[in-house]
Amino acid sequence: MRPQIVPRFVRTRLRKYGRAIRLSVHRNARSQRPRRLGVLHHIAITSTKQRCGLGSELVSKFVSIGQIHSVEAFQLLTHTSNQSAKRFYLKHGWSVKDEISDNDGEEWVLMTC
Ligand SMILES: CC(C)(COP(=O)(O)OP(=O)(O)OC[C@H]1O[C@@H](n2cnc3c(N)ncnc32)[C@H](O)[C@@H]1OP(=O)(O)O)[C@@H](O)C(=O)NCCC(=O)NCCS
Incomplete structure (x- = not known):
């Protein structure tokens, strides 16, 4: 919708959001692991x-x-x-x-x- 904000998004947010998603996936995988x-x-x-x-x-x-x-x-x-x-x-x-x-x-x- 607003392509002009894409460069700014990539510069300021992309890495932060990517890290949060990776952490959340990792945390979910750990919590679903069966307890020994x-x-x-x-x-x-x-x-x-x-x-x-x-x-x-x-x-x-x-x-x-x-x-x-x-x-x-x-x-x-x-x-x-x-x-x-x-x-x-x-x-x-x-x-x-x-x-x-x-x-x-x-x-x-x-x-x-
Ligand atoms: C239960 C059993 C494994 C305990 O082994 P143990 O070598 O006799 O126990 P420990 O000497 O290491 O520990 C003794 C403590 O356990 C408890 N205990 C063990 N046997 C007991 C008995 N017949 N009555 C009351 N307390 C007992 C006491 O707290 C005791 O401490 P105390 O002697 O200072 O009062 C053993 O009594 C046994 O083989 N019983 C028959 C098989 C059995 O019931 N197995 C368990 C099935 S899940």
Whole structure:
């Protein structure tokens, strides 16, 4: 519509607008990237060796190794009836995110850290 303003636009605005668009595209790409999730599936210490610190050592190493690999969040499921496991994880900084029941009617606590 007003070609006479094009040179001025190119001189004063084009680079600024281009940088803003590039930054916004980059930010969107980063925010859409799926978060890396570490899932703790099974941990069991033989009964005669429980409460000696072995479980704590395993969980803390699991989290440290995940963090080295850029894992941003960790989760696990523990059976609702397993109160000792729940206490164990709470003691290690995990928190209860949800309580769910599966298709077989089993109740689980979803914990994250
Ligand atoms: C849960 C489990 C992995 C913990 O490992 P662990 O080596 O015994 O635990 P640690 O010695 O490192 O830590 C002990 C702490 O955890 C908690 N804890 C562990 N077992 C517990 C129990 N049976 N009752 C109450 N608290 C318990 C306590 O806070 C305890 O601290 P304390 O001894 O100072 O009171 C282990 O008990 C186990 O293998 N249980 C059977 C399998 C299982 O339930 N796995 C988890 C499924 S998700």
